[in-house]
Each structure stands twice: as structure tokens, then as C-alpha cells.
Amino acid sequence: MGKVRKLVVEVVAAHNLMPKDGQGSSSAFVEVDYDNQRSRTRTAEKTLNPVWNNERLVFDVPNPMNLHNQVLQIYVWHEENPPPGRKFLGKVKIHGSTIVKQGVDDVLKFNLERRSIFSYIKGDIELKIYTFDEEEKKKSGGGGGEKIQQIEWKEKEVKQEKQETKEEEKPEKQEKAEKQEATEKQEKAEKQEATENQEKPEKQEAPEKQEKAEKQEKAEKQEATEKPVLEVKDEPFSFMDH
Known part of the structure; x- marks a missing residue:
């Protein structure tokens, strides 16, 4: 029997998430997409600092030689109650070239990224990401050893x-x-x-014009009143004067 390469994402915890439930909190879960495979964690209810205690999500690596060219997408969601509605809390994009083998894996912290310029995102997430080789017979569900929980959404x-x-x-x-x-x-x-x-200037100018016209009219009336009147005296006519 040959061996099958597996990719494991251990979800440790997240910190300082955005509140999305309208009550100052969130109920977060993590969803991982890799090579047309999707798995998710359980939902951590009512907390902005959820802990998943190294919950493990496992994926097949069909072509291990090409792993360094592939991308792992990590999404953090707030789960609406009742489900299946959800709201975006952040994402992380991880290149295959950074993935190590089991045994040299450390807890890595990633700042959550926004999806668009309109997204309001904050917080970070802690993950362990590594690969290991599994005997091919275990692929049929033979169990034994350590069983890794994987949740698949296919029907819905x-x-x-x-x-x-x-x-x-x-x-x-x-x-x-x-x-x-x-x-x-x-x-x-x-x-x-x-x-x-x-x-505004036009409105201010109108009263000024009116005031000026009124002053001018008043001055003209006053001038007409004060102007001396020429008096003509009637003198008796006499032929002797001629």
C-alpha cells in the first residue's frame, strides 16, 4: 500500500473579533477551502475571543509536488441564529510554500483581512498548518489511531x-x-x-438701493421746499410814466 499526503489545519483561537449579533458579540466559526475541498469548525457561541482548542480539519493533497503553488483560504464567519445565515468576520490567504511538515509546525498568528474596501474587520487568528503522510488503507475509513473530524457541506x-x-x-x-x-x-x-x-449680496444690495433712493427723494423734496419764490408786485399803471 502507498501513502497519501494530508494537509491539516488546526484552528487554535481568534482574538478581538468584530461584534455581529447586534448585542455586542459574535458566534464565530472557521471555514477552510483548499483544492475544491471545504471543512469548518464548530461554532464558538457568544464571544469575541473564541477558542477552538486545536480543532483539526484535514484535506487530501492530490499532488504533493504542486503544493507550493496552491493557496489555502481561511474564512471566519459569524453564524446567525437560526442558521444557515452568516456574516463575514475576516479572512486569511496562505500560500502552500509556507506549509511545513508535521513535527516542525508552530502556532502561527495571522491578522484577519477584509474582503473589500467596505468591510470593517479587526482581530487575528491562530493556526497550526502542516502535512503528514497517511497509509492509503486508512482512506477507506479503517479508523485506528487518531481520527480527524471533517465536516463537509455537499447536499446543501x-x-x-x-x-x-x-x-x-x-x-x-x-x-x-x-x-x-x-x-x-x-x-x-x-x-x-x-x-x-x-x-445674499443681491438681497443686501436691494435695501441699500431703496434706502439711497428714499434719501435722494427726500433731499429733492427738501430742496424744492427751501427754494425762494419770486414775488411779482402789481404797481398801478400811469400814462405819465410814458
């Missing part, structure tokens, strides 16, 4: 993927719409302010 995968995509995109779209609305409101306020500033 298509339906759940669609629902997850909608749930994941909803906050981002809502955030984007809110930002766009805020930008439009700001632009509208700026335009209104510019219009008001433009109209």
Missing part, C-alpha cells in the same frame, strides 16, 4: 452558497448606498450654500 452547498452571497453582499450594498446618499446630500448642501451666498 449550492443552496447555501446563494444565500450566503446575498447575505454577504447586502451589508456592503447598503453601506455603499448610504455613502452615496451622504455624498449626494453633501453636494446638495454645498450647492444650496453656494446659491444662498450668491443671493
Whole structure:
């Protein structure tokens, strides 16, 4: 019998996660994708610092010689109650070239990354990642030794993927719409302010013109009143004067 290469991800713990349950906490689980295989941990209920106690997720490595060219995707999710809804808490991308063999593995800490510019992410996750060789006969489920728990979502995968995509995109779209609305409101306020500033001098100028006209009119009336009137005296006409 030959040997089969296995890839193991031991999920240790996470720290300082974003609250997502609306009550200041989260119920987190970790999901790992590798080479079209997907496994997840149990859910750590109501904590921003979940501990999984080195829960192990195992994957087949079909082509060990190509492992250094492959990528391991680690996702942290908040599980909605009731499931299967979930919210994004962060991700980590690990290249196969950094994966070691069993025996030289250490606990590694990774800062969680955001998915897009609209994601609000914080915290980190601790993992142990390594490979080992297993006898091929164990592949048939022969048991013995150490049994590694693996959770596969196959029957519900298509339906759940669609629902997850909608749930994941909803906050981002809502955030984007809110930002766009805020930008439009700001632009509208700026335009209104510019219009008001433009109209303000005109409004100020109108009373000044009116006041000036009233003063001029008043001065003209006063001048007309004070102007001397030429008096014409009627003298008796006499032929002797001629």
C-alpha cells in the first residue's frame, strides 16, 4: 500500500473579533477551502475571543509536488441564529510554500483581512498548518489511531452558497448606498450654500438701493421746499410814466 499526503489545519483561537449579533458579540466559526475541498469548525457561541482548542480539519493533497503553488483560504464567519445565515468576520490567504511538515509546525498568528474596501474587520487568528503522510488503507475509513473530524457541506452547498452571497453582499450594498446618499446630500448642501451666498449680496444690495433712493427723494423734496419764490408786485399803471 502507498501513502497519501494530508494537509491539516488546526484552528487554535481568534482574538478581538468584530461584534455581529447586534448585542455586542459574535458566534464565530472557521471555514477552510483548499483544492475544491471545504471543512469548518464548530461554532464558538457568544464571544469575541473564541477558542477552538486545536480543532483539526484535514484535506487530501492530490499532488504533493504542486503544493507550493496552491493557496489555502481561511474564512471566519459569524453564524446567525437560526442558521444557515452568516456574516463575514475576516479572512486569511496562505500560500502552500509556507506549509511545513508535521513535527516542525508552530502556532502561527495571522491578522484577519477584509474582503473589500467596505468591510470593517479587526482581530487575528491562530493556526497550526502542516502535512503528514497517511497509509492509503486508512482512506477507506479503517479508523485506528487518531481520527480527524471533517465536516463537509455537499447536499446543501449550492443552496447555501446563494444565500450566503446575498447575505454577504447586502451589508456592503447598503453601506455603499448610504455613502452615496451622504455624498449626494453633501453636494446638495454645498450647492444650496453656494446659491444662498450668491443671493445674499443681491438681497443686501436691494435695501441699500431703496434706502439711497428714499434719501435722494427726500433731499429733492427738501430742496424744492427751501427754494425762494419770486414775488411779482402789481404797481398801478400811469400814462405819465410814458
